[in-house]
Amino acid sequence: MSTVSIKPLADRVLVEPAAAEEKTAFGIIIPDTAKEKPQKGTVVAVGAGKKDEPITVKVGDTVLYGKYSGTEITVEGKDYLIMRESDIFAIV
Amino acid sequence: MSTVSIKPLADRVLVEPAAAEEKTAFGIIIPDTAKEKPQKGTVVAVGAGKKDEPITVKVGDTVLYGKYSGTEITVEGKDYLIMRESDIFAIV
Amino acid sequence: MSTVSIKPLADRVLVEPAAAEEKTAFGIIIPDTAKEKPQKGTVVAVGAGKKDEPITVKVGDTVLYGKYSGTEITVEGKDYLIMRESDIFAIV
Amino acid sequence: MSTVSIKPLADRVLVEPAAAEEKTAFGIIIPDTAKEKPQKGTVVAVGAGKKDEPITVKVGDTVLYGKYSGTEITVEGKDYLIMRESDIFAIV
Amino acid sequence: MSTVSIKPLADRVLVEPAAAEEKTAFGIIIPDTAKEKPQKGTVVAVGAGKKDEPITVKVGDTVLYGKYSGTEITVEGKDYLIMRESDIFAIV
Amino acid sequence: MSTVSIKPLADRVLVEPAAAEEKTAFGIIIPDTAKEKPQKGTVVAVGAGKKDEPITVKVGDTVLYGKYSGTEITVEGKDYLIMRESDIFAIV
Amino acid sequence: MSTVSIKPLADRVLVEPAAAEEKTAFGIIIPDTAKEKPQKGTVVAVGAGKKDEPITVKVGDTVLYGKYSGTEITVEGKDYLIMRESDIFAIV
Numbered sequence: 001m002s003t004v005s006i007k008p009l010a011d012r013v014l015v016e017p018a019a020a021e022e023k024t025a026f027g028i029i030i031p032d033t034a035k036e037k038p039q040k041g042t043v044v045a046v047g048a049g050k051k052d053e054p055i056t057v058k059v060g061d062t063v064l065y066g067k068y069s070g071t072e073i074t075v076e077g078k079d080y081l082i083m084r085e086s087d088i089f090a091i092v
Numbered sequence: 093m094s095t096v097s098i099k100p101l102a103d104r105v106l107v108e109p110a111a112a113e114e115k116t117a118f119g120i121i122i123p124d125t126a127k128e129k130p131q132k133g134t135v136v137a138v139g140a141g142k143k144d145e146p147i148t149v150k151v152g153d154t155v156l157y158g159k160y161s162g163t164e165i166t167v168e169g170k171d172y173l174i175m176r177e178s179d180i181f182a183i184v
Numbered sequence: 185m186s187t188v189s190i191k192p193l194a195d196r197v198l199v200e201p202a203a204a205e206e207k208t209a210f211g212i213i214i215p216d217t218a219k220e221k222p223q224k225g226t227v228v229a230v231g232a233g234k235k236d237e238p239i240t241v242k243v244g245d246t247v248l249y250g251k252y253s254g255t256e257i258t259v260e261g262k263d264y265l266i267m268r269e270s271d272i273f274a275i276v
Numbered sequence: 277m278s279t280v281s282i283k284p285l286a287d288r289v290l291v292e293p294a295a296a297e298e299k300t301a302f303g304i305i306i307p308d309t310a311k312e313k314p315q316k317g318t319v320v321a322v323g324a325g326k327k328d329e330p331i332t333v334k335v336g337d338t339v340l341y342g343k344y345s346g347t348e349i350t351v352e353g354k355d356y357l358i359m360r361e362s363d364i365f366a367i368v
Numbered sequence: 369m370s371t372v373s374i375k376p377l378a379d380r381v382l383v384e385p386a387a388a389e390e391k392t393a394f395g396i397i398i399p400d401t402a403k404e405k406p407q408k409g410t411v412v413a414v415g416a417g418k419k420d421e422p423i424t425v426k427v428g429d430t431v432l433y434g435k436y437s438g439t440e441i442t443v444e445g446k447d448y449l450i451m452r453e454s455d456i457f458a459i460v
Numbered sequence: 461m462s463t464v465s466i467k468p469l470a471d472r473v474l475v476e477p478a479a480a481e482e483k484t485a486f487g488i489i490i491p492d493t494a495k496e497k498p499q500k501g502t503v504v505a506v507g508a509g510k511k512d513e514p515i516t517v518k519v520g521d522t523v524l525y526g527k528y529s530g531t532e533i534t535v536e537g538k539d540y541l542i543m544r545e546s547d548i549f550a551i552v
Numbered sequence: 553m554s555t556v557s558i559k560p561l562a563d564r565v566l567v568e569p570a571a572a573e574e575k576t577a578f579g580i581i582i583p584d585t586a587k588e589k590p591q592k593g594t595v596v597a598v599g600a601g602k603k604d605e606p607i608t609v610k611v612g613d614t615v616l617y618g619k620y621s622g623t624e625i626t627v628e629g630k631d632y633l634i635m636r637e638s639d640i641f642a643i644v
Contacts, residue, residue: 009641089163090098090100148193156266182190182196248349274282274285274358340374366376366377421511432542454470457469458467513603549561552627
C-alpha cells in the first residue's frame with residue numbers, strides 16, 4: 001500500500017487500483033470482461049465524510065468498485081482513482 | 093449457500109444467483125423470457141444499511157430481483173451479483 | 185384469490201391480474217385499448233411499507249393499475265405482477 | 277354528477293370529464309385547440325391524501341386540468357379520468 | 369382588471385395577459401423578440417399556496433413572466449394564463 | 461446605476477449588464493470568447509429571498525454571472541437581466 | 553498565490569490554475585490526457601458556504617479538480633476558474 005499526501009474532500013476516497021488479472025489471498029478473480037481495467041483496489045486516503053454521513057472504508061481496506069468509477073490521477077508517477085465512497089460496492 | 097468474506101457497503105447485498113430453470117420447493121418457475129438469466133438467488137452477505145434504513149433481507153433468504161439488477165462479481169470461481177436492497181422485489 | 189408464500193419488500197405489492205375482458209360485479213369494463221393486458225387485479229401479498237409510509241392496500245383488495253406497471257413473475261404456474269403501491273391508482 | 281364505488285389512492289382524484297364544446301353557467305368555453313378532448317370535469321371521488329398533503333378538491337367540484345392529464349378508465353360504461361391532484365389547475 | 373370565478377389550486381395563479389406592444393405607466397416595453405406574445409399581465413386570481421410556501425403576488429399586481437409560461441384558458445370569451453407562481457419573475 | 465420600479469420575486473435579482481469590453485476599476489477584462497455579451501453587471505433590484513435562503517447580494521453590487529444566465533427584459537428603454545441569485549458567481 | 557478582490561457567492565471557490573505540465577513539490581504530474589488544461593490549482597478566494605454546509609478549503613490550498621470544472625474568468629489579465637466546492641476532489 002502506498003502512502004500519499006492527498007486529502008480527499010467530503011465523501012471522496014483515493015484508491016490505488018490492483019494490477020489487472022491479479023489473484024488475491026481471497027481468491028477473487030476479476031471477471032473476463034473487466035481484465036483491461038481492474039475493479040479492485042486499496043484505499044490510500046479518505047475524506048472527512050459529509051454531514052451525517054461518515055466515511056465507512058478505512059485506509060488499507062481492499063475494495064471493489066464499478067468499472068467506470070472515479071477519476072484517474074497520477075501522484076509521484078503512480079496512477080490512482082479518486083471516487084465517491086458510494087461508488088464502492090464492498091470491502092473484501 | 094456459499095459463504096464469502098465480502099462485506100457489502102451500506103444498502104448493498106451480495107446475492108448468489110440460482111441456477112437457471114430450477115424449480116424451488118415453492119414451485120416458482122422463472123418465466124420463459126428470463127430463462128437465460130435467473131432472477132432468483134440467495135443472499136450471502138448484507139451491508140450495514142444506511143442511516144434510518146436498516147437492511148431487511150437476511151443471509152440465507154431466497155430473493156427475487158430484476159433481470160438487469162446488480163453488478164456481476166466472481167469470488168473464488170463462483171459468480172455473484174452485488175446489488176442495492178431496493179433492487180430486490182420480494183423474499184420467497 | 186390465490187395464496188402465495190411470497191413476502192414483497194418495503195412498498196411493493198403482489199397482484200394477481202384479472203382475466204382480460206372480464207366484467208366485475210361493479211360493472212367495470214377494461215377499455216378497448218387495454219384488452220390484451222388487464223389493468224385490474226387482486227392484491228395477494230403486501231410489503232411492510234417504508235419508513236413513515238405504511239401500505240394502504242390490503243390482501244384481497246381489487247385494484248386498478250397502469251397498463252405497464254410492475255414486473256411479471258410466475259409462481260406455481262400462475263402469473264403475478266409485483267409493483268410499488270404508488271403504481272396502484274385506486275381500489276374498486 | 278355520477279356516483280362510483282372507486283376509492284382513489286393517496287393524492288389521486290377521479291374526474292368525470294365534461295362533454296366537449298359545452299358552455300357552463302360560468303361561460304367557460306374550451307379553447308379551439310382542445311375541442312376534441314375536454315379539459316374540464318367534475319370530481320367524483322378523491323383519495324385520502326398523502327402525509328402532510330391533504331386533498332383540496334371535493335367531490336362535486338368542477339375542475340380544470342391539463343389536456344393530457346390522467347389515465348382513462350371506464351366504469352359501468354362511462355369514461356372517467358384518474359389523475360393526481362397536482363394535475364388539476366383550478367376549481368371553477 | 370377582470371374578475372373571474374376561478375379558484376386556482378395550491379401555488380397556481382391566474383393571469384390576464386396585457387395586450388401586445390402596449391406601453392405601461394412604468395414605460396416598460398416588451399422586447400422585440402417577444403412582441404407576438406406579451407410577457408406582462410395582471411393577476412386576477414391566486415391559489416391558497418402550498419405548505420410553508422404562501423403566495424406572494426396579490427390580485428391586481430402587474431407581473432412579468434416567461435414567454436412560454438402557463439397554460440392558456442378561455443373564460444367568458446377572454447384569454448387567461450394559469451401558471452405556477454414560480455413562473456413569475458417580478459412585480460412591476 | 462439605474463433605479464427601477466421592479467420588485468423581483470423570491471430569489472430573483474434584476475441586473476443591469478455592464479457595457480461590453482469595458483475595464484472596471486478592478487481591472488477585470490471580459491474574456492475574448494464573451495465579448496459580445498458581458499458577464500458582469502450591477503444589481504438594481506433584489507427579491508425577498510426564499511424560506512431559509514435570504515438574498516446575499518445587495519443593490520449596487522457589481523456581480524459576475526454566466527454568459528447565458530437570466531431572461532432579458534426592457535424597462536424604460538434600457539435592457540436588464542432578471543436571474544436567480546444562484547446564477548451569480550461572485551461579487552467583484 | 554495571487555490576491556484578488558472577488559468574493560465568490562455561497563459554495564463557490566475561485567481557483568488559480570497551475571501552469572500546465574508543472575511538477576509540484578509533491579511530485580504530482582498531470583496525466584497526459586490533461587496536459588492542455590491543468591487540473592490542479594490554488595484557492596484564491598472562497599464563498600461564505602451554504603446553510604449547514606461550510607466551505608472546507610481555505611485560501612492558499614492546492615486543490616485537484618475535474619478537467620471541465622468551473623467557469624473561466626479573467627481578472628487583471630490573469631485567468632481564474634470559479635467553481636463549486638463540490639467540483640474539488642482533494643487538497644494536495
